[in-house]
Amino acid sequence: MLIHTVCSVAFYCQRCGQIHIQDVPCFSGHQKFVLRCGNCSYEQARISVRPRKGIAIEISCGVCGTKNTVTYPLQILRRMQFEKIYCGQDQFELGYIGHWQAIAEFLDFNAAEYEALHPGDEDNFMGRQQILLEAVNRVHDMAEDGEIACPCGSREFMADVAEDSILLECVHCGSYAVFPAGSAEELRCIGPEFPFEFLLPDRVWKR
Ligand SMILES: [Zn+2]
Ligand SMILES: [Zn+2]
Ligand SMILES: [Zn+2]
Structure with missing residues (x-):
C-alpha cells in the first residue's frame, strides 16, 4: 500500500x-x-x-x-x-x-x-473550543475599545481561559471579571450590555 x-x-x-x-x-x-x-x-x-x-x-x-x-x-x-x-x-x-x-x-x-x-438546531452547532475562542475575541474587542474598565481605573487586562468561562484580570490591582462561555446562549450575552462585575478576594465591585 x-x-x-x-x-x-x-x-x-x-x-x-x-x-x-x-x-x-x-x-x-x-x-x-x-x-x-x-x-x-x-x-x-x-x-x-x-x-x-x-x-x-x-x-x-x-x-x-x-x-x-x-x-x-x-x-x-x-x-x-x-x-x-x-x-x-x-x-x-x-x-x-x-x-x-x-x-x-x-x-x-x-x-x-x-x-x-438541541434537536433541529444543528445549524447553530458550535464546538466548545469555538465558543471559547469567539468569547475570547469578543472580550478582547471590548477591552480594546475601552468598554471595560476596572474599578481601580485601569483598562489593561490579561485574558485567561477556564473550562467554560473567560477570566479578565486587571494587570494593576488583580481584580477579575468572569464571562461565562459554556454555551452558545452564554456567548450571545457577551457584549457591551454584559453585566460584569469585578471581584477581589475581599470585596465585590459592581458596575
Ligand atoms: Zn477561519
Ligand atoms: Zn494558549
Ligand atoms: Zn484594577
Whole structure:
C-alpha cells in the first residue's frame, strides 16, 4: 500500500472558529507549508515534513498568543489514531491529529451530542473550543475599545481561559471579571450590555 499522507490534522481557526480536517501530504523532500482555514483562509499552522523523521507543527494559541511547536516522529504518527493538541501555556485545545476517520468521528460525535440536546438546531452547532475562542475575541474587542474598565481605573487586562468561562484580570490591582462561555446562549450575552462585575478576594465591585 502506498502512503500518500503522513497524517491528518484539524485545527480551530483562530479567526472564524471553524474547524476542517486536512491531510498532511507525504513529500519526497523536506517540505514546509502553511495550513489555512478552509472557510476564511486565515493561517492556522506551519507544518514541516522531514522525510523518515516526522513532522513539526508550529501553531499559535488564539487565547494566550503563545507560539507552540509540537513534533511527532514518524513511528509515532504511523500508530497514532487520534490525539489532541494543546497549547503548552494554558492547555487550550488547539486541534487534533491522527487518522482522518478518527478525527471525523470525534467531531461528528460532538455534533451529535449537541443535536441530542438541541434537536433541529444543528445549524447553530458550535464546538466548545469555538465558543471559547469567539468569547475570547469578543472580550478582547471590548477591552480594546475601552468598554471595560476596572474599578481601580485601569483598562489593561490579561485574558485567561477556564473550562467554560473567560477570566479578565486587571494587570494593576488583580481584580477579575468572569464571562461565562459554556454555551452558545452564554456567548450571545457577551457584549457591551454584559453585566460584569469585578471581584477581589475581599470585596465585590459592581458596575
Ligand atoms: Zn477561519
Ligand atoms: Zn494558549
Ligand atoms: Zn484594577
